[in-house]
Amino acid sequence: MQADRLVIFDCDGTLVDSQHHIVSVMVDTFTQEGLTPPSAAEVRSIIGLSLVDAMAALMPDGDGRQHVHLAERYKSQFRAMTVSDDHTVEPLFPGTLEALAALDDAGYQLAIATGKSMRGLVRVLHSHGIHHYFISLQTADAHPSKPHPSMVQQALMDAGTDAGKAVVVGDTSYDMAMAQAAGSKALGVSWGYHPAGDLVAAGASHVADSYDIVPDLVAEILRG
Incomplete structure (x- = not known):
């Protein structure tokens, strides 16, 4: 576990x-x-x-x-x-559901740290039926902007663990720098908005090219 x-x-x-x-x-x-x-x-x-x-x-x-x-x-x-009639909810990236389920089944605690508002985040999570996976939701409503470590620090408190036992998974250099500032590990993903090279330069130890390998990379990073 x-x-x-x-x-x-x-x-x-x-x-x-x-x-x-x-x-x-x-x-x-x-x-x-x-x-x-x-x-x-x-x-x-x-x-x-x-x-x-x-x-x-x-x-x-x-x-x-x-x-x-x-x-x-x-x-x-x-x-x-x-709230418009023709609005479509932002889609999950391929493999997201399977990766969350695998991490949850393995006993990891899961959290979110985002520049979204709490209202917007909750809407997205409930729309996709994934709200129940997360024990801590940290948003821009209550924290300084990334890369300030405040969101990670609060998530650590909610989880009752310390920075060395946590990994931030994100697609931007701001996510990686936030992890570094908090003393946590950083795992980049290549399907988002910043190039893989920028993620590594900002502190990512690995960059995943698909969600299929995220659970194994998380396990490897947190064993190190």
Whole structure:
């Protein structure tokens, strides 16, 4: 049993493929404010950050008030999209369900650390029927943006374990740097928004190319 071992997942780009929704709403937000919208590549580069930090990265010449305003507009736009009649829930990446079930069956505790809001995260988890797998949900509502270690630290407290017995699984360099800052292990995944080389440079010991190998990599990393 692995009851003292904790696996902390990112959400967007790791569990669910939210790229289309995020890019579309971000472009609409900037356009409606009369601003030049960011490119899809620019939006992908900030996925994983908290919204205010993301807006600061996309609009470096703006001030703090503008960044907060844009973040609020984005949240409003995103909520409106999720309740529209033609909205489709962000799909899980292939193999996600099987990997979560395998880790759960092996006795690992599972958690999430995400730049999403709690409301948005819970909606996604319940939509896919996977909420029950996670003992701790950490979101941007209550924590500084990644790569600050606050979300990992709270998940560790919830799980009753320490940093050396935890691994962060994520698709961005922010996830890997957050794990490093917390003193935890880091496992990158290649199907998200940052290149594998960036994940390794930020601290990933391994980069998975599919969910099929994630349970075995988690076991290997946490044995080390």
